[in-house]
Amino acid sequence: xxxxxxxxxSKGLNFPMEHTKNKRMSLQQKQRLTGWIxxxxxxxxxxTLSFYPALRALMTSFKTGxxxxxxWCGIDNYLRIFQDKVFLQSIxxxxxxxxxxxxxxxxxxxxxxxxxxxxxxxxxxxxxxAIFLPCATSLVAYAIIxxxxxxxxxxxxxxxxxxxxxxxxxxxxxxSFSAKIVIIIALIWRWTGYNMVFYLAxxxxxxxxxxxxxxxxxxxxxxxxxxxxVPLLKPTILLTVIMSTNGTLQLFDESxxxxxxxxxxxxxxxxxxxxxxxxxxxxxxxxxxxxSFVILIMVAVLALLQMKVGDKRD
Amino acid sequence: xxxxxxxxxxxxxxxxxxxxxxxxxxxxxxxxxNRSVDVIAGKLTFGGNLxxxxxxxxxxxxxxxxxxxxxxxxxxxxxxxxxxxSMAGYAFEIFHDKYKDMxxxxxxxxxMLPFVALMVxxxxxFSSAKLLNTSLGFLLPSISTPFLIMMFRQSAxxxxxxxxxxxxxDGLNEWQIFFRMFVPTMRSTYAAATTxxxxxxxxxxxxxxxxxxxxxxxxxxxxISSLTSGYHTDYGMLMLAVLITTLPTAIVxxxxxxxxxxxxxxxxx
Numbered sequence: 001x002x003x004x005x006x007x008x009x010s011k012g013l014n015f016p017m018e019h020t021k022n023k024r025m026s027l028q029q030k031q032r033l034t035g036w037i038x039x040x041x042x043x044x045x046x047x048t049l050s051f052y053p054a055l056r057a058l059m060t061s062f063k064t065g066x067x068x069x070x071x072w073c074g075i076d077n078y079l080r081i082f083q084d085k086v087f088l089q090s091i092x093x094x095x096x097x098x099x100x101x102x103x104x105x106x107x108x109x110x111x112x113x114x115x116x117x118x119x120x121x122x123x124x125x126x127x128x129x130a131i132f133l134p135c136a137t138s139l140v141a142y143a144i145i146x147x148x149x150x151x152x153x154x155x156x157x158x159x160x161x162x163x164x165x166x167x168x169x170x171x172x173x174x175x176s177f178s179a180k181i182v183i184i185i186a187l188i189w190r191w192t193g194y195n196m197v198f199y200l201a202x203x204x205x206x207x208x209x210x211x212x213x214x215x216x217x218x219x220x221x222x223x224x225x226x227x228x229x230v231p232l233l234k235p236t237i238l239l240t241v242i243m244s245t246n247g248t249l250q251l252f253d254e255s256x257x258x259x260x261x262x263x264x265x266x267x268x269x270x271x272x273x274x275x276x277x278x279x280x281x282x283x284x285x286x287x288x289x290x291x292s293f294v295i296l297i298m299v300a301v302l303a304l305l306q307m308k309v310g311d312k313r314d
Numbered sequence: 315x316x317x318x319x320x321x322x323x324x325x326x327x328x329x330x331x332x333x334x335x336x337x338x339x340x341x342x343x344x345x346x347x348n349r350s351v352d353v354i355a356g357k358l359t360f361g362g363n364l365x366x367x368x369x370x371x372x373x374x375x376x377x378x379x380x381x382x383x384x385x386x387x388x389x390x391x392x393x394x395x396x397x398x399x400s401m402a403g404y405a406f407e408i409f410h411d412k413y414k415d416m417x418x419x420x421x422x423x424x425x426m427l428p429f430v431a432l433m434v435x436x437x438x439x440f441s442s443a444k445l446l447n448t449s450l451g452f453l454l455p456s457i458s459t460p461f462l463i464m465m466f467r468q469s470a471x472x473x474x475x476x477x478x479x480x481x482x483x484d485g486l487n488e489w490q491i492f493f494r495m496f497v498p499t500m501r502s503t504y505a506a507a508t509t510x511x512x513x514x515x516x517x518x519x520x521x522x523x524x525x526x527x528x529x530x531x532x533x534x535x536x537x538i539s540s541l542t543s544g545y546h547t548d549y550g551m552l553m554l555a556v557l558i559t560t561l562p563t564a565i566v567x568x569x570x571x572x573x574x575x576x577x578x579x580x581x582x583x
Contacts, residue, residue, distance in 0.1 A: 035409025042402030
């Protein structure tokens, strides 16, 4: 099938057969070399645009000063973090989002996926598309939509007032607790469908007859969910937990566009604060680099912990 | 509890989830056709103010310039990224040896690097290389991503070794095997990769905010973000701008939705 379509197209790039047979070793070497050529662009880009800057940031995090006149300062930048109330607040905020939003979103995604996995369910495609649809929106776009919905003169307030629940518009975004809750609601809205697609993909590798057998044996839905679905989906769940943790600790767009970090930094994320420190006012790249390495350490530690827990055989 | 009741509950739950998922987007579309006062009043039917919103928007911002910028950046990123990452992922699987496997682990580890850690050194490197406010500056950091390389490596695992051997005996070189056999058979992986890369590039906000210092080279997400900074918000106009920003990713999403799910299935296996 393939050979036929190639004969017309091979532009003499391939060398004659006898030649290759005589030099088997050199052919293998040639393949190995081709392999490296295939890898080269991708690997070089990652080395120069991820690895190298990361090392440079690590060095900078031990320096202080502005521009080219930076001097070594040991771990002063890291010590300064413990004095920086706003950065500590931003760490707290990110963990608040992480602890509440990630479990709620992933459990919702799992429930939705296991409901959609039922082959007898009708309108399956419609439900799946609708729930996945929020993923089609840009992060800035949905942040602005939610900001408008929850504004003092926004839709949620006018609905609550029309229903007589509220007398006056409540400014969700200017109260520290409700501002954080709005961010969490927005995040759940945007990412539940995305995670659901991963679970649906994982569920396709599980024979549906297992579920039917369990039902015949008298297992109820909750048993089936915890004793079949969750254990069999464990690798996929681990993947989504790691991805969501990483994403939540790096939140930026929502903090900037939904609440602008406010009120009074009550909802600001670590990335947002670091960006402000680096590009607004007098930049101190030493200190911002130190803060960004704190995020790196958190992401790495959490990923390792999660892999440890996920690998445990029970 | 009978199965009929649980079935009904399943439909109720799914319907609520579907409605909540779609509502903010429907609200956005409706708001873009209404006057700001009607949007504030909570009007939920289409209005006749779309043309006025549009003319307000284009007099406030040069929308189509930003749209073209975003489109150019996103398309270039997607094309280059798919080429570079699929070649790397394929090579990590098909030509793997001890050194390449070690390199792969190293590359996977860069996934954990938060972008804010790279942002400052990248900014310094790009400004000394005169890449600020250029397309190349936008796309270079997003061409090669560990996630896509991993995805293509995973899909290369399902590419039969026998076919490669047969093709080699038929006299095809490694480039021909890759471009004429691997690429066409892995259509769904490419579709999933296109969806992910195009959306990420179109939606990218932090990096262009760092390097696009001139308004001429800015992107759609940056433009809509700046629309909200005023004291008084014109919701009709704002939602029209948000709608225009959402359209390209929504179109890509609808065209590639089915293959996206298939591609993810291949990657999760």
